[in-house]
Amino acid sequence: MRIELINTGSELLLGFTVNAHLNYIARKLGEIGLRLERQVTVGDARAELHSCIAEALARCDAVIVTGGLGPTADDMTRDVVAELLGRKLVRDETVAAAIAERFKRRGIVGMPESVNVQSLVPVGARVLSNRKGTAPGLAIEHNDKLVVLLPGPPRELKPIFEEFVLPMLRQRHGVSAPFDCRTFKVVGLPESIVEEKVAPALADIRDVELGYCARPGEVEVRVISNLKSSADEAEKRIRGALGDHIFGTGEERLEEVVVRELIAARKTIVTAESCTGGMIANRITNVSGSSEVFLNGWVTYSNESKMNQLGVRAESLKQFGAVSEEVAREMAESARTRSGADFAISATGIAGPTGGTPEKPVGLVFIGMATLQRTVVQRHTLVFDRETFKFFVSQHALDMVRRELLGGRG
Amino acid sequence: MRIELINTGSELLLGFTVNAHLNYIARKLGEIGLRLERQVTVGDARAELHSCIAEALARCDAVIVTGGLGPTADDMTRDVVAELLGRKLVRDETVAAAIAERFKRRGIVGMPESVNVQSLVPVGARVLSNRKGTAPGLAIEHNDKLVVLLPGPPRELKPIFEEFVLPMLRQRHGVSAPFDCRTFKVVGLPESIVEEKVAPALADIRDVELGYCARPGEVEVRVISNLKSSADEAEKRIRGALGDHIFGTGEERLEEVVVRELIAARKTIVTAESCTGGMIANRITNVSGSSEVFLNGWVTYSNESKMNQLGVRAESLKQFGAVSEEVAREMAESARTRSGADFAISATGIAGPTGGTPEKPVGLVFIGMATLQRTVVQRHTLVFDRETFKFFVSQHALDMVRRELLGGRG
Numbered sequence: 058m059r060i061e062l063i064n065t066g067s068e069l070l071l072g073f074t075v076n077a078h079l080n081y082i083a084r085k086l087g088e089i090g091l092r093l094e095r096q097v098t099v100g101d102a103r104a105e106l107h108s109c110i111a112e113a114l115a116r117c118d119a120v121i122v123t124g125g126l127g128p129t130a131d132d133m134t135r136d137v138v139a140e141l142l143g144r145k146l147v148r149d150e151t152v153a154a155a156i157a158e159r160f161k162r163r164g165i166v167g168m169p170e171s172v173n174v175q176s177l178v179p180v181g182a183r184v185l186s187n188r189k190g191t192a193p194g195l196a197i198e199h200n201d202k203l204v205v206l207l208p209g210p211p212r213e214l215k216p217i218f219e220e221f222v223l224p225m226l227r228q229r230h231g232v233s234a235p236f237d238c239r240t241f242k243v244v245g246l247p248e249s250i251v252e253e254k255v256a257p258a259l260a261d262i263r264d265v266e267l268g269y270c271a272r273p274g275e276v277e278v279r280v281i282s283n284l285k286s287s288a289d290e291a292e293k294r295i296r297g298a299l300g301d302h303i304f305g306t307g308e309e310r311l312e313e314v315v316v317r318e319l320i321a322a323r324k325t326i327v328t329a330e331s332c333t334g335g336m337i338a339n340r341i342t343n344v345s346g347s348s349e350v351f352l353n354g355w356v357t358y359s360n361e362s363k364m365n366q367l368g369v370r371a372e373s374l375k376q377f378g379a380v381s382e383e384v385a386r387e388m389a390e391s392a393r394t395r396s397g398a399d400f401a402i403s404a405t406g407i408a409g410p411t412g413g414t415p416e417k418p419v420g421l422v423f424i425g426m427a428t429l430q431r432t433v434v435q436r437h438t439l440v441f442d443r444e445t446f447k448f449f450v451s452q453h454a455l456d457m458v459r460r461e462l463l464g465g466r467g
Numbered sequence: 468m469r470i471e472l473i474n475t476g477s478e479l480l481l482g483f484t485v486n487a488h489l490n491y492i493a494r495k496l497g498e499i500g501l502r503l504e505r506q507v508t509v510g511d512a513r514a515e516l517h518s519c520i521a522e523a524l525a526r527c528d529a530v531i532v533t534g535g536l537g538p539t540a541d542d543m544t545r546d547v548v549a550e551l552l553g554r555k556l557v558r559d560e561t562v563a564a565a566i567a568e569r570f571k572r573r574g575i576v577g578m579p580e581s582v583n584v585q586s587l588v589p590v591g592a593r594v595l596s597n598r599k600g601t602a603p604g605l606a607i608e609h610n611d612k613l614v615v616l617l618p619g620p621p622r623e624l625k626p627i628f629e630e631f632v633l634p635m636l637r638q639r640h641g642v643s644a645p646f647d648c649r650t651f652k653v654v655g656l657p658e659s660i661v662e663e664k665v666a667p668a669l670a671d672i673r674d675v676e677l678g679y680c681a682r683p684g685e686v687e688v689r690v691i692s693n694l695k696s697s698a699d700e701a702e703k704r705i706r707g708a709l710g711d712h713i714f715g716t717g718e719e720r721l722e723e724v725v726v727r728e729l730i731a732a733r734k735t736i737v738t739a740e741s742c743t744g745g746m747i748a749n750r751i752t753n754v755s756g757s758s759e760v761f762l763n764g765w766v767t768y769s770n771e772s773k774m775n776q777l778g779v780r781a782e783s784l785k786q787f788g789a790v791s792e793e794v795a796r797e798m799a800e801s802a803r804t805r806s807g808a809d810f811a812i813s814a815t816g817i818a819g820p821t822g823g824t825p826e827k828p829v830g831l832v833f834i835g836m837a838t839l840q841r842t843v844v845q846r847h848t849l850v851f852d853r854e855t856f857k858f859f860v861s862q863h864a865l866d867m868v869r870r871e872l873l874g875g876r877g
Contacts, residue, residue, distance in 0.1 A: 098505065171659050334761075335766065342818075351768050
């Protein structure tokens, strides 16, 4: 089955937005053994969009078009496709009602008339309902070909793609065995060392494709095979080679693993952050169910707040400086004692780009973890832009907790 | 001048790599008043690549192809283009010498024979020398059309693009003025209402292209024109239509605007977060220089921490519940009083997906802002996934501060 993807939106061709849809859709297709033959980006220009879709239809079995289903004048995908396939647009009352309900629930009075265009559906199209926004997806069977239209916002597109489009494509594709694609997520090792450990261990396994992807603060190792037995053997060896550096599989995030393990261990946690400015708490509370384990956090950015809110000693700040092992330790211990939590993690460092000195350069950070039994402080130098620095620090902090929980379990 | 971009590489179509070339090249073209009409991604498959380039050549004046110039078996762009244009490949001795020199300098003995393919050049092509790698770029004039081939690695592609390709395109393009592209960032209005306000106000301005892009919690309005006077007039009317809903221009983020305005007003701020779990503090501290204005934050997730760390009254929690106007008010006021900051913002709500009740459904949130003069609390219902909910709440909270600072200035 030949599949092409068309992404619409002038912002993509102006370079203002990264085309994340391509990555997401390509990965999801890969999981069921399908791949894209071609991808085209086109602006919000009617004639251009028309020829892009017509050309793709001439070449392939399925065309997926993203974007251009919204209510504004530059949204023209629905129109162009209806015209191209010679189908009238008719109002779908279920969609119209859902849109009105959505506005009502958000408390917006005076829904603009333009919104109604989103309830128009080409005759014979299947409506793929959108639980996260107003414009539904649409699927149209036309001369043995499948045309799928998806709304542009990622949080709307993804549920529709997974709930409706993947099953439709899988069904058309027939029962051929999907390839087995397994991803292992690794923390605490750079990509080159991950490869150095993994590649030799798998050298003699045939029928296995091995890939690596370095992301901020973690590395993904990917194994693709058409044979389950080969994938199993590869997984066994990868796990052997990387041990507890593997924190999860697939698209799991480190904070999800930490919250899950805390819940399993019936332990609670608090955070005391300076340089990460709330990012650790934010990541933990992104996980549904985190309120079972996360009690509270302090973001003590100023020295005064370190003293007043957390009781860090003025002498420690004076003698060692805010960015020091001693202050990281006091922050973690005080946060744990004041809250009564089982774990406290702290971070104090220099995110940059300014504020560094020869003794304490930009990127220097101390990360503390206090438990009832002990307090440990790690020192790192992480030279990145500000947000990446914060993310790396939060990875280290979360990983300290994960490893402590692993140890406690063993 | 019609320009198309073709990006080659199977990793792009497997979703393993983001297509950063598109963004880079599109932006650079924009700076000299050019834009891409279309972009195509194609895998490392000979026939597919051949038809992609042939089709693009039939449509446009200039085709830029990235990737596939390396020494490995999946690099086939040079070959395909030579065949397509009916030009022989000949060895360029200058390129060959530069490649040999490069290997020598890196101390690699035994340069693989495969590397030599990179010194092959289609007859009549201009060599665009690569100071960061082995494969040079190539530019071929063919029947009044321009074909540019660029190596895939970004650090090799960028210098070649800037040193050779941009000047060539600028020259072909003639001296016409670059287009004027202005982006206005809007908060507090959904996309459909933004268009309802903007479109009629600009209806009679010619030579202006108007675009909208909805992002979580904000909308971008984009104006493109070849005439500065039209862009100026459009900007004036957009600002008139949207007023202080416009918080910034270009790629400015709301938190950057808030920090900048706080610095300008010499005011300080603290945060008292429940449902946002540290996201507001995290966004503020993402801004370099935020330590001038951000003192500290509380993330009081549990009821106990609301009482113990912030002094929220037990009776308020009992009588009104943690998600209430009263508790949002006490959180903000107490955070301000305890820290001595000029501003305190608070948020308490139900992020979901669980935890809602008929009286207090998922998405309900109270956002407070306390100043020396007054405390205000907004009530919203924001039905989104967990992270988007948190982001929307943080947008509202930051926007309350921005508007207060605007008012104070006026």
